Amino acid sequence: xxxxxxxxxxxxxxxxxxxxxxxxxxxxxxxxxxxxxxxxxxxxxxxxxxxxxxxxxxxxxxxxxxxxxxxxxxxxxxxxxxxxxxxxxxxxxxxxxxxxxxxxxxxxxxxxxxxxxxxxxxxxxxxxxxxxxxxxxxxxxxxxxxxxxxxxxxxxxxxxxxxxxxxxxxxxxxxxxxxxxxxxxxxxxxxxxxxxxxxxxxxxxxxxxxxxxxxxxxxxxxxxxxxxxxxxxxxxx
Amino acid sequence: xxxxxxxxxxxxxxxxxxxxxxxxxxxxxxxxxxxxxxxxxxxxxxxxxxxxxxxxxxxxxxxxxxxxxxxxxxxxxxxxxxxxxxxxxxxxxxxxxxxxxxxxxxxxxxxxxxxxxxxxxxxxxxxxxxxxxxxxxxxxxxxxxxxxxxxxxxxxxxxxxxxxxxxxxxxxxxxxxxxxxxxxxxxxxxxxxxxxxxxxxxxxxxxxxxxxxxxxxxxxxxxxxxxxxxxxxxxxxxxxxxxxxxxxxxxxxxxxxxxxxxxxxxxxxxxxxxxxxxxxxxxxxxxxxxxxxxxxxxxxxxxxxxxxxxxxxxxxxxxxxxxxxxxxxxxxxxxxxxxxxxx
Ligand SMILES: [Zn+2]
Numbered sequence: 337x338x339x340x341x342x343x344x345x346x347x348x349x350x351x352x353x354x355x356x357x358x359x360x361x362x363x364x365x366x367x368x369x370x371x372x373x374x375x376x377x378x379x380x381x382x383x384x385x386x387x388x389x390x391x392x393x394x395x396x397x398x399x400x401x402x403x404x405x406x407x408x409x410x411x412x413x414x415x416x417x418x419x420x421x422x423x424x425x426x427x428x429x430x431x432x433x434x435x436x437x438x439x440x441x442x443x444x445x446x447x448x449x450x451x452x453x454x455x456x457x458x459x460x461x462x463x464x465x466x467x468x469x470x471x472x473x474x475x476x477x478x479x480x481x482x483x484x485x486x487x488x489x490x491x492x493x494x495x496x497x498x499x500x501x502x503x504x505x506x507x508x509x510x511x512x513x514x515x516x517x518x519x520x521x522x523x524x525x526x527x528x529x530x531x532x533x534x535x536x537x538x539x540x541x542x543x544x545x546x547x548x549x550x551x552x553x554x555x556x557x558x559x560x561x562x563x564x565x566x567x568x569x570x571x572x573x
Numbered sequence: 574x575x576x577x578x579x580x581x582x583x584x585x586x587x588x589x590x591x592x593x594x595x596x597x598x599x600x601x602x603x604x605x606x607x608x609x610x611x612x613x614x615x616x617x618x619x620x621x622x623x624x625x626x627x628x629x630x631x632x633x634x635x636x637x638x639x640x641x642x643x644x645x646x647x648x649x650x651x652x653x654x655x656x657x658x659x660x661x662x663x664x665x666x667x668x669x670x671x672x673x674x675x676x677x678x679x680x681x682x683x684x685x686x687x688x689x690x691x692x693x694x695x696x697x698x699x700x701x702x703x704x705x706x707x708x709x710x711x712x713x714x715x716x717x718x719x720x721x722x723x724x725x726x727x728x729x730x731x732x733x734x735x736x737x738x739x740x741x742x743x744x745x746x747x748x749x750x751x752x753x754x755x756x757x758x759x760x761x762x763x764x765x766x767x768x769x770x771x772x773x774x775x776x777x778x779x780x781x782x783x784x785x786x787x788x789x790x791x792x793x794x795x796x797x798x799x800x801x802x803x804x805x806x807x808x809x810x811x812x813x814x815x816x817x818x819x820x821x822x823x824x825x826x827x828x829x830x831x832x833x834x835x836x837x838x839x840x841x842x843x844x845x846x847x848x849x850x851x852x853x854x855x856x857x858x859x860x861x862x863x864x865x866x867x868x869x870x871x872x873x874x875x876x877x878x879x880x881x882x883x884x885x886x887x888x889x890x891x892x893x894x895x896x897x898x899x900x901x902x903x904x905x906x907x908x909x910x911x912x913x914x915x916x
Pocket of ligand 1: 695699720848849880881
């Protein structure tokens with residue numbers, strides 16, 4: 337079982353190729369800036385450096401967000417088209433699930449957060465599952481760090497924060513006494529974690545046809561938000 | 574330079590176009606014969622009266638693979654082994670987030686099928702739309718490129734050698750149609766709406782001003798737009814159809830006159846039409862008739878080939894591949910690419 341991994345959801349782009357049970361080959365680079373330019377060349381390189389041919393890839397595991405919209409579209413469009421042309425399936429994984437998975441042995445409630453720009457974070461809460469693994473116990477939401485901090489405070493329990501969204505607003509979250517931070521080494525979704533989540537999903541056939549994959553945006557497009565407000569005002573007036 | 578010296582890649586080229594609000598993919602043979610051309614026009618923008626970039630990006634991402642699959646199967650090919658010579662993709666100009674979806678998809682397909690990729694300039698693509706039609710064009714030609722984003726007169730000495738001899742100093746012609754349509758309470762996109770309404774009215778009812786009659790080949794539509802708005806406000810009793818017809822008449826008049834003047838000035842052998850506004854019936858009829866009267870060759874592509882489509886990108890790509898070779902896999906998206914620029 338061989339997976340190609342694609343993660344373009346954050347400011348750290350990661351691409352990888354992994355045969356089950358073997359160490360993955362990985363390439364990561366910062367900045368959404370060179371994502372589009374690099375993605376084809378890096379995947380080509382990963383294949384050339386491996387003993388596998390493209391026809392041996394069984395599925396494409398891709399981070400479908402939430403995260404940076406443009407980057408997500410580059411990664412998901414690439415993943416879909418590649419899978420479509422190779423006639424294989426896609427394993428869609430959430431950026432927040434990947435972050436939380438890195439803390440799967442933590443006994444506390446884990447809150448994963450990625451930067452949503454404009455002073456907000458995308459976030460979700462997780463709890464360790466008996467027998468191994470970690471499960472999401474909330475919806476994925478978007479909010480200001482202040483609101484998220486207040487929500488955590490009201491939970492009145494010890495919480496572990498993971499992800500760039502947490503580190504970026506460390507000052508805000510630090511005002512809540514029961515908050516702890518995971519190390520900055522896991523600020524961005526890590527490709528080995530994506531593979532660890534994706535392999536069992538592949539084995540249990542939890543994959544989808546490439547054209548059915550949906551980017552997880554959480555936030556509406558700006559125009560729609562503004563338009564809805566305008567419409568509402570018009571109706572009132 | 575005639576048709577004989579015109580060389581293209583003869584194999585099958587897949588063309589991908591996602592620069593604005595059309596997700597379009599086509600398969601073209603010999604750089605001129607479209608075996609398939611699928612155009613998915615995004616309707617999400619209608620309620621906003623203009624293209625919303627973020628929504629365009631989302632729609633392209635959602636549709637791209639489905640449209641690719643349709644184009645491949647309608648051309649009688651197999652997704653697993655389509656036997657293409659290359660994949661051509663619009664690299665600019667256009668909306669950044671929209672272009673990126675097409676380029677990312679093209680790279681993945683190029684990698685999976687092991688065929689080269691060619692970045693195509695969208696504007697050059699429009700100029701190659703005439704190649705998809707039966708009548709071979711005689712060079713030098715004056716091309717009127719009119720769309721929602723562009724209004725320009727291009728002297729084409731031969732494929733690849735362009736000189737922009739005139740352009741709009743303010744709104745693009747398509748933009749003027751959209752804005753006037755919105756003001757008159759007609760729908761979006763404005764072009765077809767104005768055309769439909771105009772068909773019921775009298776084009777000589779009001780004589781709206783024709784701007785920049787200064788011998789230059791530049792255009793200006795913002796004054797005309799203001800004149801229409803002012804007139805409509807002051808004369809609420811006048812039929813909408815008469816206003817729409819008179820407005821359309823003014824736009825077509827200026828476009829055709831300047832095109833023919835440029836053809837004369839640069840001793841063009843033919844005139845050609847490109848871009849979404851080229852779908853306008855009145856413009857097509859008047860340009861064809863008046864150019865014919867002057868013994869000029871006329872090339873007016875079908876409406877489908879005037880509006881954004883993948884076939885024109887594949888046609889330009891086939892020519893680029895033959896003459897300049899493929900692009901690098903590190904190709905990006907270039908939102909403000911100019912007509913003469915290549916990457
Ligand atoms: Zn166009």
